[in-house]
Amino acid sequence: TPACSCAFHRMRSLAIILASFRLASANFVNQGQVLSLNGVSYYAGGVPVGQIGTTNGSSLSLAAAQIPGQDLFPLTIIDTSSSVPSGDELLNLTTTYDSSDDVFQSAFLHAIYLRPSTTNATAGYNGTTSLDSQLSRQGTSLVLSPKEIHGLTSSVATGVTVLSLPRGPYFVSVHTGNVYKAYRLYDDDHLAFVQGMISDEEGAFTTLPAVTENVMAKSIAVPSRLYYTETEEQPLAGLRFGVKDIFHVKGVGTSGGNRAYFYLYGRQNNTAPAVQRLIDLGAVLVGKMGTVQFANGDRPTADWVDLHAPFNPRGDGYQDPSGSSTGPGAGVGAYDWLDLAVGSDTGGSMRGPAGSQGLFGNRPSTGAISLEHVIPLSPVSDTAGMFARSGSLWAKVTQAWYPDFASKYTSYPTTLYRSTARGGAWSGGNVSEEATDVITSFVQKLEGFLQTNSTPANYTQLWSETHGEAPADVNEMLYLTYGVYVSHDQWQGLGKPFFEDYAVKFDGRQPYINPGPLARWQWGQVHSTEEAYAQGLHNISIFRSWYETEGYGRHDPESCSEGLYVYPWSVGQPAYRDVYIQPRTTPPLGFDDSSVPVMAGAPEVVVPIGEVPYNSTKSLHTEHLPVTMALRMARGCDHHLANLIYHTYSLTQKQRESIALSITNLHCSTFSTPAFFVHVNFIKQEPKSDDGTYFMAGKSHTSNSNRIVALVRTSASRTKDDFDALAAKIEDAWNGAVKEPGKEADFDEAKRLLMVVFTPMLAIREGGC
Secondary structure, three states: OHHHHHHHHHHHHHHHHHHHHHHHHHOOOOOOEEEEEOOEEEEEOOOOOEEOOOOOOOOOOOHHHOOOOOOEEEEEEEEEOOOOOOHHHHHHHHHHHHHHOOOOOHHHHHEEEEEEOOOOOOOEEEOOHHHHHHHHHOOOOEEEEOOEEEOOOOOOEEEEOOOOOOOEEEEEEOOOOEEEEEEEEEEOOOOOEEEEEEEOOOOOEEEOOOOOOOOOOOEEEEEOHHHOOOOOOOOOOOOEEEEEOOEOOEOOEOOOOOHHHHHHHOEEOOOOHHHHHHHHOOOEEEEEEOOOHHHOOOOOOOOOOOOOOOOOOOOOOOEOOOOOOHHHHHHHHHOOOOOEEEEEOOOOOOHHHHHHHOOEEEEOOOOOOOOOOEOOOOOOOOOEEEEEOOHHHHHHHHHHHOOOOOOOOOOOOOEEEEEOOOOOOOOOOOOOHHHHHHHHHHHHHHHHHHOOOEEEEOHHHHHHHHOOOOOOOHHHHOOOHHHHHHHHHHHHHHHHHHHHHHHHHOOOOOOOOOHHHHHHHHHHHHHOOHHHHHHHHHHHHHHHHHHHHOOOOOEEOOOEEOEEEEEEEEEOOOOEOOOOOOOOOOOOOOOOHHHHHHHHOOOEEEEEEEEEEEEOOOOOOEEEEEEEEEEEOOOOOHHHHHHHHHHHOOOOHHHHHHHHHHHHHHHHHHHOOOHHHOOOOOOOOOOOOOOOOOEEOOEEOOOOOEEEEEEEOOOOOOOHHHHHHHHHHHHHHHHHHHOOOOOOOOOOOOOOEEEEEEEEOOOOOOOOO
16 A cells, blocks of 8 residues: 555665665774863874773773763773882982883872782782872872782772783773873974874784874874883884885775876785884884885975975074985974984985085995885896984994894994095095094094095096096996996886876876876886997996906995095085976986995995085075085995994984983982982093093093083992993993993993992082071
C-alpha cells in the first residue's frame, strides 16, 4: 500500500543515514590537540605512548589532576635516587629539568610520577615533611608512584601505577589514562621548513597536524630532550634535525621544491638510508626543509616560483640564503631549538648556505653515505652533508654518520696550503680590510695549531707545471664538465620520467618547472650529448688522478692527508634577496676552488671564523655578516678533518650544559646544597701563542690550560676527603662531556682538564647582607 511504501522509504533512508554515520565514525582519527601552558604552545600527539593503570586491579582516579573543562592534564615522570625524594632533591631535579630542556616547564609539575632508581620489598614509601612542603610550593595536585606513599599531610592526592616511559613531561587523559608525548610548538618564522613531522611510533612519520598563529610560517613540534639518553649505540640521542626536502621519509610526501611532484607521488613508502642512520643513532627528525627546486642553483626571489625562498637570519634578514640546501642552512642559522640539518652538495649546495649563514657545513668524500631514496641531481658528485652551529657537534655527528672512514691517524698535516687561485679572495678580490684581518688572524691561529707556516697554493699553476699533457689549462679542460653531467643526469634520472608520469595522469599535460632547472634540462638536451658526457667523465678521471698524485690531495700514512688546503668562502659582502637578476639559460659553467672537491671527490667543510660590518640599504643600520673559510683534505679523510675541527673549536653549548649540570648535581648531592646556590661560569681562553710567557712543569706550554676553579663554603662537616672525591667526579664528568667521538678517553692538550681547584670563601656578602 502507499502507506507501507512510504514507511519503507523512510526506514530505508534512516538506514542509509545510519550506515553513513557508522562509516564516518569508523574513519575518525585522533590527530592530537594544541594546548597552551603559561603562554607556550604545545602539541599532544594523537598516538598514545603509554597508559596509566594500577598494579593491584583497583580503580585509579585521575580526577584530582583534572583541569576544569579539559580532558588532558600535564604530568612529569621524575627519576629519583631514593625511594622518596626529599624536598631539596625534588627541587634540584626539577631545576635541572627546567634548565636542560626547552619543553619542560613548571606547569608540568601539576602531576608527577616519582620513579626510584632502586626498589625494595616494603609495601610502600614514607613521605617527608620537606617533600610535602615542596609539593605544595610547586602546585602539584597528584603524585603517582610504583608503591603507595604514606605520610603526606598536604592536599595532594596519591596513586599507585607503573610507567616505563622515559623521564620528562607528558600529557595524560583523565578519562582513558592514555599518556601522550609533549611537543613544544615553535614558529618557523624564516620559512625554513616545508612541513613539520612527528613519529607515528611505528617506524614512520606523519605530517604535523597543528599550527599556531603566524604569517605564512608553519609550526614545528619538538619533543622533550629529557626523553633521550646518550649511549654508545645512540651517541646522537635527542639531537633534533631537519632534512632537505629531496630525502624521502616514510609516511610523508617529498616535494623537491615542486608542487606537482609532491602531489603526483604522494606519501613515500621508504626512508632514505642516510636519514634512517641518523634516527638509528638517536637523532630526532622534526621536519622537511626547503630546497631550491630539485637541488639546482636558483637565487631568490625571482627564481623561486613554486615555493618561497627561506629567509637568511643574518644581517638585515634580507640576504640571499644561498642554496640549494637553503632551508637546512637558514633553519640551523635561525633556530637554537634545531641542532642539525641534513642537506646535499653536488656542486656547492651545502657550502654555499654554510657561508651565507655562518655555519659549519660540509661536502663529504663522494660516496660517503648512501643516497638511495633521494631525488638525484647527478650520481657523479651528489653527496649528503650536515649543518651545525658548533664545530664540536658537527665533528661528532659526521664521524658517527659516515661509517666507513678511518680516523686512527697519529698527526695532522704539517703543510698548510693557502689558496691564491684566480678569482679567490686572496688573489686581489674585493675584500674589506675588516674581513682581511679576520682571515689573517684565523690562518695565523691555524698555523700555530699545526706548528707550520702556510704555503701559497694555486691549482692552476701547479697543473701547468706538473701535468705535461694537453690541455695546459685545467680551467679550460673542466669548463663545461659540471654543466654537461648534471643537466644530462637529472633530465634522464628525474625530469624525463617525471614528465612521463605526469602526462599519463593528467591527459598529456606538462608539470610546471621553475625557470632555473628547466633551462638546465633544455640546455642539456642540446649540449649534453653522449660524446660530451663521456668526455666530461674522462676529464674528471684525469683531474682526480692528478690531484691525488701530484696535486693537493695526496694521502699520508700518519696524517691521512699530506696537506690541509684552505681558502676564504664568504667575506661578509651583502647579497640582497630582492635584486632582479637575468634569467638563467645554462647550468653553472666554469671551474674554480669550490669545484676542486667536486671533481676530486674530496671532503671540504666551511667553518665560520668571524663577522664584519656593512651598511644595510634595507634596515639603514650597520649590520654584520659572517666570514667563513673552506678547509679541505684528501679524499677519504673525512673523519680526520672532523678531528681537526673538533680540536680547534671550543666547547659546544651542549657540552657546557652537560658540565654545568654535572657540577651542580655533584655538589648538591655531596653537600645537600640547593641547586640555586651553585653558579657555573665559563671563561674562554684564547690559545697561548709560543711567546714564552706560560710554563708548565718547567716547559713552555702553548695550548689551553682548562681548569675548574670553585669558590666554596667550608665547614667542619666538609672534609678534604669530600672535596677530593668531588674533584675526581667532576673530572670524570668533564671527560665524559668532551670525549672525542669514536674514542674512549684520548684527549689532546686542548681538551684536557688540567686541574680542579676549591678556594674557600673566608667571608661573603650576599643580597646586601
